[in-house]
Amino acid sequence: MILIGRNLSPFVRRTAAVMNMVNAQYQQKMLSTADDQTEIKESNPIGRVPALILPDGETLIDSNAIIDYVIEEFDTSRQLLAIEGAERRKILRTTLLSHGVMEKSVAISYEQNRRPTEKIYPEWLMYLEAQLNQGLDALEKIASSSSEWLHGDTITLADITTVCLIDYLRIRMPDNIESKGISALLALSEKANAIDAIGKTRPNI
Numbered sequence: 214m215i216l217i218g219r220n221l222s223p224f225v226r227r228t229a230a231v232m233n234m235v236n237a238q239y240q241q242k243m244l245s246t247a248d249d250q251t252e253i254k255e256s257n258p259i260g261r262v263p264a265l266i267l268p269d270g271e272t273l274i275d276s277n278a279i280i281d282y283v284i285e286e287f288d289t290s291r292q293l294l295a296i297e298g299a300e301r302r303k304i305l306r307t308t309l310l311s312h313g314v315m316e317k318s319v320a321i322s323y324e325q326n327r328r329p330t331e332k333i334y335p336e337w338l339m340y341l342e343a344q345l346n347q348g349l350d351a352l353e354k355i356a357s358s359s360s361e362w363l364h365g366d367t368i369t370l371a372d373i374t375t376v377c378l379i380d381y382l383r384i385r386m387p388d389n390i391e392s393k394g395i396s397a398l399l400a401l402s403e404k405a406n407a408i409d410a411i412g413k414t415r416p417n418i
């Protein structure tokens with residue numbers, strides 16, 4: 214299988230980390246959305262990463278759909294996402310909360326870095342930042358009231374997604390990450406990155 218995209222994208226990184234955790238074998242094409250649009254569009258017509266090309270040529274797009282496939286195919290003991298019931302709903306809720314905050318973080322970065330300064334709309338930026346902060350507060354509450362991992366004694370998709378979000382923020386907002394009051398989330402990131410399958414996906418910036 215070929216994973217398209219660089220781990221600087223938190224969506225690509227969470228996909229790579231899940232694939233490593235379940236021992237799914239893959240190669241990674243480190244394409245960038247800024248520089249490699251033509252090649253990325255061969256896999257995803259709207260030019261977004263990640264995409265996953267399966268051995269028979271079928272191509273999956275969007276980290277959620279790719280992870281859904283990877284878990285179904287390779288996580289036979291369903292360690293990362295319970296197969297049904299309240300446990301599954303809890304893990305999915307936290308996962309999608311982190312995924313939503315990732316989207317807001319990436320939108321903030323695009324607003325700040327991909328527009329000419331005079332075209333940045335400060336009210337919109339403030340709106341996005343409020344969404345980011347509210348999402349982080351909710352995640353911090355979950356992390357500070359959990360024990361081993363966010364949802365139980367074993368690591369799940371919720372932890373992996375949350376850690377990829379936190380590490381992305383460390384890279385994109387290094388100056389104000391400490392002021393966000395997310396000590397439990399920062400500790401979660403340290404702990405998860407000590408697992409080689411996750412730590413080795415950390416982008417070197």
Ligand SMILES: N[C@@H](CCC(=O)N[C@@H](CS)C(=O)NCC(=O)O)C(=O)O
Nearest residue numbers: 222224246260261262263275276277
């Ligand atoms: N919902 C998608 C979001 C993917 C996404 O927004 N990826 C960004 C990279 S961080 C991208 O490809 N941006 C380029 C663009 O939107 O044009 C997922 O979970 O995979």
